[in-house]
Amino acid sequence: MTRRGSYAKGLAKREEILDAALEVVAREGYRGTSVREISAASGLSQAGLMHHFASKDELFTEILRRRDEIDMALIASDPDIRALEAFPLAIKHNTEVPGLVHLYVCFSAEATAPQHVARAFFIERFARLQELLVEDIRARQATGELPVGLNAQSAAGSLIAMADGLQTQWLLNPNIDMAAHVIETISSWRKHD
Amino acid sequence: MTRRGSYAKGLAKREEILDAALEVVAREGYRGTSVREISAASGLSQAGLMHHFASKDELFTEILRRRDEIDMALIASDPDIRALEAFPLAIKHNTEVPGLVHLYVCFSAEATAPQHVARAFFIERFARLQELLVEDIRARQATGELPVGLNAQSAAGSLIAMADGLQTQWLLNPNIDMAAHVIETISSWRKHD
DNA sequence: GTCTATATTCAGATAGAC
DNA sequence: GTCTATCTGAATATAGAC
Known part of the structure; x- marks a missing residue:
């Protein structure tokens, strides 16, 4: 079902990003939350995050x-x-x-x-x-x-x-x-x- | 009550700005509304608006x-x-x-x-x-x-x-x-x- | 899939003249 | 009270290397 693991890994990373985004929103509020901060919290660069969303x-x-x-x-x-x-x-x-x-x-x-x-x-x-x-x-x-x-x-x-x-x-x-x-x-x- | 008219005029301008702001929000939505656009709609520069708010x-x-x-x-x-x-x-x-x-x-x-x-x-x-x-x-x-x-x-x-x-x-x-x-x-x- | 680097746009706020 | 001009900072998005 998962093509050589990469698909599953991509999904896992997505989940990680979503969780990190929640953390940041909880801390900074919706308005004060930038994609940069979310990416930092997910251990990614902004461009890295934008690959997923x-x-x-x-x-x-x-x-x-x-x-x-x-x-x-x-x-x-x-x-x-x-x-x-x-x-x-x-x-x-x-x-x-x-x-x-x-x-x-x-x-x-x-x-x-x-x-x-x-x-x-x-x-x-x-x-x-x-x-x-x-x-x-x-x-x-x-x-x-x-x-x-x-x-x-x-x-x-x-x-x-x-x-x-x-x-x-x-x-x-x-x-x-x-x-x-x-x-x-x-x-x-x-x-x- | 109104000190030589300038106070009343200031209030009138405030009202005008508030009305203009509503117009812009109605047209552009809350997110897409900048102070610049509101000031333009009120016939003011941005700095002119910031004098009131x-x-x-x-x-x-x-x-x-x-x-x-x-x-x-x-x-x-x-x-x-x-x-x-x-x-x-x-x-x-x-x-x-x-x-x-x-x-x-x-x-x-x-x-x-x-x-x-x-x-x-x-x-x-x-x-x-x-x-x-x-x-x-x-x-x-x-x-x-x-x-x-x-x-x-x-x-x-x-x-x-x-x-x-x-x-x-x-x-x-x-x-x-x-x-x-x-x-x-x-x-x-x-x-x- | 992830990075660095940057393009692009635009925001709110302020200084200082009139 | 209003202007022009500008500061300062930030945002999202993308190009292109690895």
Whole structure:
């Protein structure tokens, strides 16, 4: 599968770079992070790094894509963990990586610009995440766990929005319990008409 | 009050710069906006602009502070408009100024960095906004309009978070009705235990 | 795949004249 | 209060050797 090891090595180096990038962002903040610093932290020159990622934006996009894959694997791994359980779990896990959270809030905000290269990534990401939550909500409506009067699309969108907004508040005040807010909101759905 | 007109003129120029800055951000996006471009749009040189604002970050902070003041004036002006009414109204109004929304989501995200000059501004802003909503929620609990079982602090924080998160989603997909989501959530509070 | 070296562009800030 | 001119520094990206 790995062609004479070089492919696997290239992948390993990519992972190393992504990890180093997170470290630097956590230390310096999103704005203060240059590709040069990331390359230094990965034991590479800047040009060496640019061999693996075409641009800084692509590098950051890949970091967030990888996080999503890890979070998705969480849902897939355990049949007892469905979207509405996995969502607050992922949020709780984020608490351990404030640098990643900072990267996410900054980059997703910037990416809303019409010409931004990561715009499509976030549009698709939001759609997929919402779809996942909507499916789980509908399944629970079918079993009677959640009331059918609840608008699944709207509730899912609101929940995602809340989780995103909480990240900014949490970065400003780490006493805020993001997961608790989200869990409380999901619980409140049960009281819906 | 205005000392021989020069003070008033200085203020007018400041306003002009803030308006021009919004235009440029709306056109170029937050990231692509330089002080030079803003100064050009205000009919000033860069140095001329820097006479009014010590730094780019201060300029952006002032734009957002001014918006808040306008929104606050809305609540104060009409006794029938209390915080829970004013909040979705302000959100609806934001729909007309996507550039300002983009500036807000980007700048508030960046400002969460520990050393950022606008960090204190946003910490205070969130606290004030939450306080305003909490007061109104409690008042409505006292009249029986909202159930006393509702945690006012938590509900207010969640509502603000949702509104912030919705702005990112709306910038990616303008079909989303931010105000409707917020109003729906406030309505759902009435069904709380 | 990684390096050195550099191209290119552009940023925010300041000095000092008017 | 505003200008011209410039400083100073940084960023991303690329060319080409090894």
